[in-house]
Amino acid sequence: MGGMAPTYDHPGELAAADPVRLLAVRDTPLSVDEVFSAVGDHAAGGTALFVGTVRDHDGGAGVRGLGYSAHPTAEAELRRVAEKVAADFPVRALAAVHRVGDLEIGDLAVVVAVSCPHRAEAFEACRRLIDDLKREVPIWKHQVFQDGTEEWVGA
DSSP states (O other), X not given: OTTOXXXXXXXXXXXXXXXXXXXEEESSOOOHHHHHHHTOOTTOSXXXXXXXXXXXXXXXXXXXXXXXXXXXXXHXXXXXXXXXXXXXXXXXXXXXXXXXXXXXXXXXXXXXXXXESSHHHHHHHHHHHHHHHHHXXXXXXXXXXXXXXXXXXXX
């Protein structure tokens, strides 16, 4: 049977026609429940969720807080990244939200989720989504350390 295209007996094994359900760059608190609900799909056997929070340290230095700034094209770039992930994996549903503005220790900075027919695909797609978002979407982090020094990350 070499050379034959795979056949799928179940339509849920394929990507959804329009899997991008929620994308946003917001200056208001993020909700894990909102993102998780957005990727619910009865054909998905696996859902992977990543939550990025503001931590109290970075590189051995104490962090007091931070702020995120976004370029006006950030949401368009987020859509481009999301659509590429959806094209590369059998994504049933995908969601990503990123916070901008001043955040405190423990605040949610980013929440992404992907549902796919199987868990391995969901894990891989979610990892690609957050990695590509951090690398390609023009959102910059300004950290303020406990000693009063500051640092821009991603700028």
